Amino acid sequence: MTSDITRIGPPPSPGAGPVPPQGYEAMDDHELLRLHVAGNPDTFGYLVKRHRDRMWAVAIRTLGEPEEAADALQEAFISAFRRADSFRGDAKVTTWLHRIVVNACLDRIRRRQVRAADPLPEDEDRAAELAGPAEDDPAEVRERRLDVLNALKQINVDQRSALVLVDMEGYSIEEAAAILGCAPGTVKSRCARGRAKLLPLLRHWQTTRGGSADDVPAKARQTAPTAAATSSGTGGTE
Amino acid sequence: MTDAGLPTSEHLEHLDTDTIADLIENLLPAPEAHRAREHVKACPDCQQTYDALLQLTEDLADEGRTDIPMPADVAEHLNAVIASESVLRASTVGVHSLVQLREEPHRHLPKLLLAAAAVVVVAGAGVVGVVLATADHSTDGAAGIGSPTSVPSITTEQVGPDAQRWLEGAKGPILHGEAAEIDCARQFATTQPDSELQLVQPATVDGKRSTVIGLPGGSAGDVKVFVVTGCSGSGGPATPFYDTTVTLRNR
Incomplete structure (x- = not known):
């Protein structure tokens, strides 16, 4: 047992199984979840x-907001804790967790939209702090991370969640569609439009790679939408 | 895309970034995709945008491969919340399996609500060490962590391990049940060498409504555990039908 996993409550029931000699950390996700469902009080913490x-x-x-992210994650993990017996063993535990986390995030966004008069706190210093402990990563990694976080905050939340799943988390369009509960075509459209919006926001990445900020043509960023851009044939364009 | 609005290399009118992003994602209808592709080939600026969008996808993937360390305070709070959830679950009546809990929600709901109140307090405080206040029907207010407050169904083989678990999780005696049942247990205790009650727990043991009674054993840390009938309802006399001795590891 590691120092930040706290053992509380009575010992596991017999069905929860003994602690293996190599410890819980050596177990795969499926086994940890199975033991949790059987009553083991420790394995979900791992x-x-x-x-x-x-x-x-x-x-x-x-x-895009650390405080919101912390609340959403708490809701998500509690939900996962309580619904663990509904997990289908043929899926990856991480996919199941992703689905719960993303849904918790989207729920918060929907609730936030309902309370439109309730603005989110804006605290740049706190955001920078929560982007990760400064001692853990080199400055350029943190700077790049904050660039992405700030750019993602500026795009539509539907596009953002699609991009996070597909481009950043590596899910297929179909998997992301299942997690987000929408059609694959909608996910593709959200990704495409999200990339188009992110490009000017992150164009200095191109600069650091040896080009210049002008590598992304100003005309391409500024031109009015063409007929093509407003008549996407796949549907679900947002 | 109409001919009038079609940006082509001949018109020297650039495609907007949305159109190029749609082209990359194969979202454009075939004729428009063909014309857009031809334009990109002929237009260096649009080709640059096209390449930049492809590069952006790769950059996002690179960035996505690095986790963002959860801040220590958030991680600590999350640990406390999960620990509280474990307490809540363990405090339910003799149940350690989510499947059981799901199948018998009516049996555990009142306890869950009480435990949930404790969890809210714990999570709000963000502490890791947790003391869960359980509902206690005893007359003197003694309560045990993890000990059931209603009537668990167990077998005689489980009496020893369960009694040990209940007592090891408690700071003091566990006296559960109606006052008449506890009084009955006290009467029974007077017939034993040491009559200081350590445990009174209503239970159904091997299908019989019983009372599990714990009294000090012969050695330090030992508890003599009796299972008796007759204490529920009628209030006595107690008739023992099973006994065992457990040794508490934390006494």
Whole structure:
């Protein structure tokens, strides 16, 4: 047991199984979840510890606000804890967790939209702090991370969540569509339009690669939408 | 895309970034895709945008491959919340399986609500060490962590391990049940060498409505556990039908 997993409550029931000699950390996700469902009080904590950074990345990129991301992640992990017995063993545990985390994020966004008069706190310093402990990563990594977070905040949330899943988390269009509960064509459209909006926001990345900011033509950024851009044939364009 | 609005290399009118992004994602209808592709080939600026969009996808993938470390305070709070959830689940009546809990929600709901209140307090405070206040029907207010407050169904084989678990999780005696049942247990205790009650727990043991009674054993840390009938409802006399001794590891 590691120092940041706290053992609380009575020992596991007999069905929860003994602690293996190599420890819980050696177990795969499916086994940890199975033991949790059987009553083991410790294994879900290990699952959280194993995946919390990845899920934090998804939440912070999708929501753009650290406080919101923390709340969403808490809701998501509680939901996962309680619904663990509904997990279908043929899927990856991480895919299941992603789905729960993304849905928790989208729920918060929907609730936020309902309370349109309730603006989110804007705290640049806090955002920078929560983008990761400064001592963990080189300055350029943190700077790049913050660039992405700030750029993602400026695009439509539907486009943002599609881009996070497909471009950043590596899900296929079909998998992302299943997680987001929409048609694959809609995911493709959201990704395309999201990239188009992100491009000028992150154009200095091109500069750092040896080109110049002018590599992205001003005309391409500024031209009015053409007929083609407003008549996408796949549907679901947003 | 209409001919009038069609930007082509001949017109020297650039495609907008949305159109190029749609082209990359194969979202344009075939004729428009063909014309847009031809334009990109002929127009260096649009080709640059096309390449930049492809590069952006790769850059986002690179960025996505790096996790963002969860801040320590957020991680600590999350640990506390998950620990609280474990307490909540373990405090339910003799249930350690989510499947059981799902199948018997009516049985556990009142306890869950009480435990949930404790979890809210714990999560709000962000603490890791947790003391869960359970509902306690005893007359003197003693309560045990993890000990059931209604009537669990167990077998005689489970009596020893369960009693040990309940007692090890408690700071003091566990006296559960109606006052008459506890009084009955006290009467029974007077017939034993040491009558200081350590445990009174209503239970159904091997299908019989029983009372599990714990009394000090012969050695330090030992608890003599009796299972008796007759204490529920009628209030006595107690008739023991099973006993065992457990040794508490934390006493």
